[in-house]
Amino acid sequence: MEPVVLALLLALVAALYASVGLAGASGYLAVLALFGVDPPAMKGASLLLNGFVALIGTWVFHRGAIGDRIKPVAAIALPAVPMAVLGGAIRLPAEIYLPIVGGLLILSAVRLLWPAGGPAEDRVETRVPLGAGMLLGGVIGFASGVTGTGGGIFLLPALQLLGWADPKEASRLVAPFVLLSSLAGLAGFLYSTPRLPIGLVLWAPAAILGGLVGARAGRDRLDPTTLRRVLALLLLAAGLRLFLA
Structure with missing residues (x-):
C-alpha cells in the first residue's frame, strides 16, 4: 500500500507544480524524504522526475515562443550543463x-x-548580462546537480533579485x-551511481501523468494562494525532518 500512496503523492506534487509551469524537484525530495527514501535514491529520482x-x-x-527565450536562457544554461554533470x-x-x-x-x-513581487503591468525587458549570466549559471548548475x-529553486529568485x-x-x-x-x-x-531506485517504475508514470494534468489545467484554474500554502507545508515538514535528522 505504501508504494501506491507514495506514487499518488508524487503525482499530486507534479500536478501542482506543473499547473504553474514548474517541475517540482523540491516537492519530490520532500515526499521521498517523508517516506524515508535513502539519499542517493532521492537525488537520482528527483532529477529524473x-x-x-x-x-x-x-x-x-x-x-511557439521558445525561440524568443533561447538567447536569455542560453547565457545561463550553457555553463550550467557541464557544472550540473559535475555536481x-x-x-x-x-x-x-540531508541537512x-x-x-x-x-x-x-x-x-x-x-x-x-510587483504587478505584471510593471514588466521590465528581460536582460541577462553575458558574463554575469554565465557565472550565475555555472554556480546554479553545480548546486542543482549536487x-x-x-x-x-535558485534561478527563479535570482532573476528577480538581480x-x-x-x-x-x-x-x-x-x-x-x-x-x-x-538531464545534465x-x-x-x-x-x-549507475542505477536508479526500482520505485521509479511506479513513480515516473505517476509524475508524468500528474505533470500532464497539471500543465493542461493551467495556472488560472487553481487558487495560487492555496496552492502555495499546501506546498509550503509539505516542504516545511520534510525540510525540518531532514535538517534536524
Whole structure:
C-alpha cells in the first residue's frame, strides 16, 4: 500500500507544480524524504522526475515562443550543463546531504509564502548580462546537480533579485533551464551511481501523468494562494525532518 500512496503523492506534487509551469524537484525530495527514501535514491529520482515534468512544462507553456527565450536562457544554461554533470556525479555523505537539502526545502517553503513581487503591468525587458549570466549559471548548475533540485529553486529568485526579469517572465525562463540542468545532473549521477531506485517504475508514470494534468489545467484554474500554502507545508515538514535528522 505504501508504494501506491507514495506514487499518488508524487503525482499530486507534479500536478501542482506543473499547473504553474514548474517541475517540482523540491516537492519530490520532500515526499521521498517523508517516506524515508535513502539519499542517493532521492537525488537520482528527483532529477529524473524533474526532467520529465520540466519537459512537459516547457512544451505546454512555451511551444511557439521558445525561440524568443533561447538567447536569455542560453547565457545561463550553457555553463550550467557541464557544472550540473559535475555536481550530479558528486555523492555527499548523508550527514552532509540531508541537512543541506532540508535547509533548501525550508527556504523553498518560505519563498512560496513570500509575495511574488510587483504587478505584471510593471514588466521590465528581460536582460541577462553575458558574463554575469554565465557565472550565475555555472554556480546554479553545480548546486542543482549536487542537491538533485534541477536549479529552479535558485534561478527563479535570482532573476528577480538581480532585476534581469520580472516575476512572470522569470517563471517562463526557468522551465527550459530546469529541463537542461536536470538531464545534465542525471547524467552525472548515473556516471557515479549507475542505477536508479526500482520505485521509479511506479513513480515516473505517476509524475508524468500528474505533470500532464497539471500543465493542461493551467495556472488560472487553481487558487495560487492555496496552492502555495499546501506546498509550503509539505516542504516545511520534510525540510525540518531532514535538517534536524
